[in-house]
Amino acid sequence: MQTYEELVSQCGGDILSSPGMRSSIFYLQHGKVSVYDHSFSVAVMCLKLAHKIKLKTDETVLVRGALLHDYYLYDWHVSDRSHKWHGFTHPKKALQNAKRDFRVGEIEENMILCHMFPLTLSLPKYRESVILCVADKICAIQEITEDRKEKIKGRYRQ
Ligand SMILES: [Fe+2]
Ligand SMILES: [Fe+2]
Numbered sequence: 001m002q003t004y005e006e007l008v009s010q011c012g013g014d015i016l017s018s019p020g021m022r023s024s025i026f027y028l029q030h031g032k033v034s035v036y037d038h039s040f041s042v043a044v045m046c047l048k049l050a051h052k053i054k055l056k057t058d059e060t061v062l063v064r065g066a067l068l069h070d071y072y073l074y075d076w077h078v079s080d081r082s083h084k085w086h087g088f089t090h091p092k093k094a095l096q097n098a099k100r101d102f103r104v105g106e107i108e109e110n111m112i113l114c115h116m117f118p119l120t121l122s123l124p125k126y127r128e129s130v131i132l133c134v135a136d137k138i139c140a141i142q143e144i145t146e147d148r149k150e151k152i153k154g155r156y157r158q
Contacts, residue, residue, distance in 0.1 A: 008043045011063035016040070020073060020101050027075045030140055031147025035070050038139060042066045045135035046128075055127055058107070062128045065111030068098040069132060091116055 002010070015021050024035035033041075043066035050057045072093040076086040095112045098104050104112075111132045114124040124130045 004044045004047045005040075007047060007059065008040060008063050008067070011060045012043065012067045015064060015067045015102060018101060020071065020097065021067070023073060024071070027073070028077060029070065030143035031150070033143045033147075038143065039067050039070055041139045041143075042069065042132070042135050045139050046131050049131050049135055055131065057128050057131065061105065061107045061111075062131065064102075065108035065128055066132050066135065068094060068102065068104070068108065069112050069115045069136065070094055071098045071101075071112070073097050087116065088120055091120060091122070 029038035
């Protein structure tokens, strides 16, 4: 049987190997986790959640929307006026870039635009969008917690 990771690579191989996505290896998302790795983990988490709750979804759409949800292509840690409201504005930027570089359908569009709900008030309209919203938050919490643990371990080592 195919692993979730293999399914992500199969449904989103062209996205993962694209120059835009590959550039996100160099942008940090949470702690030491790159945007590339975060996006991959979120896509895997989306598939896991959908299978766990036995929700029928279009897996290709689910994976592709998840891989592109943070396709904003800049380092939000760098202080720059255009990144000031990153939390609120990056879904729109990600969608703009995604539409420029890939074919993006209606469901993927809603997934990308609404993944920060309820911070942004755009409502998730599809089950794939709701799954992404939850998966993104689970991965973010895991990444932040892992980073905190590493920092605490580092403190005790000194
Ligand atoms: Fe995001
Ligand atoms: Fe995210």
